[in-house]
Amino acid sequence: MHQTPPLPPAILLMGPTASGKTACALTLARHLPVEIISVDSALVYRDMDIGTAKPSAAEQAICPHHLIDIISPEEAYSAARFCADARRLMGEISARGRIPLLVGGTMLYYKALRDGLSDLPEADPTLRREIEDAAALEGWPALHDELARLDPDAAARLEPNDAQRIQRALEIVRLTGRPLAASYAQRESSVDTHRLIPIGLTPGERAILHARIEKRFDAMLLAGFVDEVETLRRHYRLDASLPSMRCVGYRQALEYLEGRCSLATFRDKGIFATRQLAKRQITWQRNFRERWGDIQELDCLNPELEKQVLESVCARLPAV
CATH class of the missing domain: 3.40.50.300 (P-loop containing nucleotide triphosphate hydrolases)
Structure with missing residues (x-):
């Protein structure tokens, strides 16, 4: 054998x-x-x-x-x-x-x-710029509020001024249409x-x-x-x-x-x-x-x- x-x-x-x-x-x-x-x-x-x-x-x-x-x-x-x-x-x-x-x-x-x-999408420069422009205009807490509407669980784990993580979370949710937990589950x-x-x-x-x-x-x-x-x-x-x-x-x-x-x-x-x-x-x-x-x-x-x-x-x- x-x-x-x-x-x-x-x-x-x-x-x-x-x-x-x-x-x-x-x-x-x-x-x-x-x-x-x-x-x-x-x-x-x-x-x-x-x-x-x-x-x-x-x-x-x-x-x-x-x-x-x-x-x-x-x-x-x-x-x-x-x-x-x-x-x-x-x-x-x-x-x-x-x-x-x-x-x-x-x-x-x-x-x-x-x-x-995790099966996460690559960074999207255009979308990332859009999110950064919105943050410059409205502030990161407003973007955190948007994330809370799209993915309440992800938003609950982030501080309203955690720019880096809010940006990436919003980017993933917008690109995939799925909450972060669902994206991370696909490995x-x-x-x-x-x-x-x-x-x-x-x-x-x-x-x-x-x-x-x-x-x-x-x-x-x-x-x-x-x-x-x-x-x-x-x-x-x-x-x-x-x-x-x-x-x-x-x-x-x-x-x-x-x-x-x-x-x-x-x-x-x-x-x-x-x-x-x-x-x-x-x-x-x-x-x-x-x-x-x-x-x-x-x-x-x-x-x-x-x-x-x-x-x-x-x-x-x-x-x-």
Whole structure:
């Protein structure tokens, strides 16, 4: 009887910001034949290095890295594009006899890769402009009222001034004629091409992670984060509505450079926004644990973390 060959392995290393993912990934790279695929919606942007905690050139030289520095800060990157890029790269890496190691904290990308994507329409530039023009004329609360008439459930989950989400919700409802819940329910099926080995880094004590976040943000400031954003403003046409400038820290830096807040306020806002991001990432990961059931969680504050990650992965890999 013909037996189907086992699927090649792929490692998922996820966790909140400042949980030590990069250090753990590089430890794996020193012991296993891995290639790293970044699962980070900020690392895709060129010239955004300090504020994204992008791995240094020396760190990237330890093993091949993918999906870093691939687009301009003026462009957008989506979960759908990530899935297409990641699946292609996973296949190519496995074909080379190596192991894909997916590392990062953009939890939506992990969810899309594992659970499939909703059958949502592509952005429609003309309709989007119409919605933006209406918002400029009437204000986002009026557009929120319109959404409440078309899709009460979606509107109930959004604040009246949540421009980005109201715009997308209205766009989807107008394009499909369906409530958002119906559109999200229609998912593309994703064929399993790899046996996934998910590792989740979770802080045993949230206060210590918060202290790490503050220390890292201050280190970014000392490393020239403000100068980096000023240089970005000179080289690219940037404003706060771009996805790149919605990355944590960059929006707050723009406010400071535009004279809308002090340096101290920028620092406080940046640290607060990063802590909020970590909180959301931890919630996502908890939901993954409940939904998937196969994540091995490790305390990211354990001094032996890198060793634990290596041992956990090796125990779940076929002999290499």
